[in-house]
Amino acid sequence: MDSYAALGDLSLLLVEPSDTQRKIITIALEDAGIRQIEYANSIEETLSFLTSFPPDLVISSMYLPDGSADDLIDKIRSNKDTENQCFMLISSDRNKAHLEHLKQSGVLAILPKPFNQKDLTRAIHATLDLIVEEEIDLELFDPKTLRVLITDDSLLARKHISKTLNTMGIENIEFTENGKEAIEILNQTEFDLIVTDYNMPEMDGRELTEAVRLDTNLAHIPILMVSSNAEDSQLANITQEGVDAICSKPFEPKAVRNLLARILN
Numbered sequence: 531m532d533s534y535a536a537l538g539d540l541s542l543l544l545v546e547p548s549d550t551q552r553k554i555i556t557i558a559l560e561d562a563g564i565r566q567i568e569y570a571n572s573i574e575e576t577l578s579f580l581t582s583f584p585p586d587l588v589i590s591s592m593y594l595p596d597g598s599a600d601d602l603i604d605k606i607r608s609n610k611d612t613e614n615q616c617f618m619l620i621s622s623d624r625n626k627a628h629l630e631h632l633k634q635s636g637v638l639a640i641l642p643k644p645f646n647q648k649d650l651t652r653a654i655h656a657t658l659d660l661i662v663e664e665e666i667d668l669e670l671f672d673p674k675t676l677r678v679l680i681t682d683d684s685l686l687a688r689k690h691i692s693k694t695l696n697t698m699g700i701e702n703i704e705f706t707e708n709g710k711e712a713i714e715i716l717n718q719t720e721f722d723l724i725v726t727d728y729n730m731p732e733m734d735g736r737e738l739t740e741a742v743r744l745d746t747n748l749a750h751i752p753i754l755m756v757s758s759n760a761e762d763s764q765l766a767n768i769t770q771e772g773v774d775a776i777c778s779k780p781f782e783p784k785a786v787r788n789l790l791a792r793i794l795n
Contacts, residue, residue, distance in 0.1 A: 536658055537563035543579055545590035545602070546620075547571045551643070555589070555620060562651045572596045577605060580612050587638075587657045592621035592628075603635045607686050614693055616657045620645060633758040633779040636690025640780060652782065659783035665699035666787055669795045671722060673699035676794075680705050681712040681738065682727040682756070687779070691725055691756060694783045698790070709733025713741055716748055723794065728757035735773075743772035752793045756781060 542564055546552040552569065559567055568585065570576040573596045576588065588606070592599045599619050606612045619632055622643040629640055638660070639653035666673050678700060682688045688705050695703060704719065706712040710732040712724070724742065728735040735755050742748045753772065758779040774793040777786055 536662075537654060538565045540564060540587060540654065540657060540661075541566040541568070541583075541585040543568050543570060543576065543585040543588045545570045545572075545576050545588060545594065547591070547595055551591065554644075558645070558647055558650055559589075559654075561647065562654055564654065573602045573605065576602060580606065580615065584612065584615065586661060587616045587618060587654070589618045589620060592619060592623045600631045603632060603637070607635060607689075613689065616660055618653050618657075630758060634684040635686045636693075637780045638782070656782045656784065659787075660694065660697055663697045663699070666790060668791065671794060674701060676700050676702060676723065677719075677721045678703045678723045678725060679712060679715065679721045680725045681707070681709060681730070681735075682725075683707045683730045684727070687727065687756075694781075694786055695725075697783060698787060707731075709735065709738030709741065712738055716742070716751075721751055723790070724751055724753045726753060726755055728755055728759060739772045754786075754789060754793065 542559065544552060544555060544567055546555060546569070556567060568579065568583070570579055572594050590599050590602060594602065599621070603617060606615050606617065617637050619637055619640045620643060621640070623629065624642065632640060638656045639649070641649055641653060668676070678695060680688050680691050680703060682691065692703050704715060706715055708730040709726070712726070713733070726735045726738055735757070739753055742751060742753065752774045755773045755776045756779055757776065775789040777789055
């Protein structure tokens with residue numbers, strides 16, 4: 531399928547109360563090949579639109595007349611009819627603490643204002659990766675029988691990682707909320723891959739990795755760490771401690787696909 535033609539088939543809902551910003555973002559989207567763009571000014575308008583005409587992607591600013599993007603994503607994710615809605619943020623807010631909730635909520639991208647056209651296009655392509663299912667090509671495993679354990683204390687993050695793996699044909703997935711629970715299930719069930727968050731209560735990702743690598747029955751299992759702090763210095767040497775690969779939140783499905791192909795092959 532031609533990439534440009536595929537982008538032209540995508541439907542977008544732009545949630546932006548500023549007329550000026552709406553025009554700027556619309557021009558950038560059209561330059562990227564997007565043709566189907568609808569608009570909303572508030573959380574209320576957005577939820578109403580999603581009920582009637584759910585788009586392929588929602589692009590929202592951080593601050594809206596009736597709340598924030600945090601409030602909007604919570605309402606979207608808490609509704610079973612919209613919980614898998616692809617979502618992207620474009621915001622001038624650079625405060626990591628303010629963006630943490632969105633990172634954990636399975637957003638495809640968080641772009642700054644002003645944003646780079648290349649980054650916008652990459653984020654939109656990430657939407658295509660989630661919509662168009664394509665089984666991952668693995669030499670040693672059948673994706674349908676690959677046994678995966680996802681460990682993350684965020685329910686929204688677990689759902690988003692699971693959905694991303696589902697688009698690759700990976701469906702045999704179990705879940706735990708922290709490293710302690712992960713070790714318990716790892717001692718009862720065989721797994722081919724562990725996908726873990728870094729920051730978790732009880733036992734974090736680093737401690738889980740250490741416990742797995744020190745257990746002769748588990749040490750062979752590849753570990754992919756997904757963290758909103760992937761660029762921080764505390765994770766700089768984590769691969770030396772037994773993690774096979776690190777991916778940042780928010781992540782692009784294509785990046786996860788490439789990392790899995792590398793560590794599982």
